[in-house]
Amino acid sequence: METISGHVRGRATPLPPDERRAAILLAVRPVLLERGAAVTSRELAEAAGVAEGTLFRVFTDKVTLVREAVLAAVDPADSVPELAAIDRDLPLHDRVAAVLDQGLARVGEAMRWMALLHEISRLEPGRPPAEHREAAMRLWGTRQQAGTEAVNATIAWLLEPDADRLRLPLDDVIELLTTVLMGATMRTVDARRRGLDTPPPDAGRLADLVLHGVLTDGSARC
Incomplete structure (x- = not known):
């Protein structure tokens, strides 16, 4: 067959x-x-x-x-086609929300995969689990770096039409998006670990936070 x-x-x-x-x-x-x-x-x-x-x-x-x-x-490059499918003609807020929505889903799934990697390391004959984990993490790190660069390039392409509206360079905006994404994910993971029923992060709300901060319109800069 x-x-x-x-x-x-x-x-x-x-x-x-x-x-x-x-x-x-x-x-x-x-x-x-x-x-x-x-x-x-x-x-x-x-x-x-x-x-x-x-x-x-x-x-x-x-x-x-x-x-x-x-x-x-868990290779970030695996998400590039889905990111590239986001319509660049959407309003900036909607594009950022779509990026965050995809990222939240992917990070959650990646955690399931990494738990499986930890499980399978115990089954490899003739090799200490710790040694296996170190080798796997080295390989994972190499793939992550290349994949992350591809993802960041795609996000930059998505945001580029509005680059002149952003107060920060695109690279800084992408880093901020990543920080918000990881922070929201870890908050959810920590809540689940403690048995708390926490609603999933709202991508639209996070996009609004990234783009407009927490100050009201017209507030003087602190």
């Missing part, structure tokens, strides 16, 4: 190795979020639409596959 393939004149042709690998990593995400570290090789193969033998010709073992899937899922 082989469904991860291309089609040329109606005939299925195998994908190049890199594309096949990426297709598998994308296909297994739903079952990983559903089953966590308890997922079986059979379930992963079924999700990818390939035989188990095919799966492990691409990946060394289940732990390697899960780790790679997690790292791919």
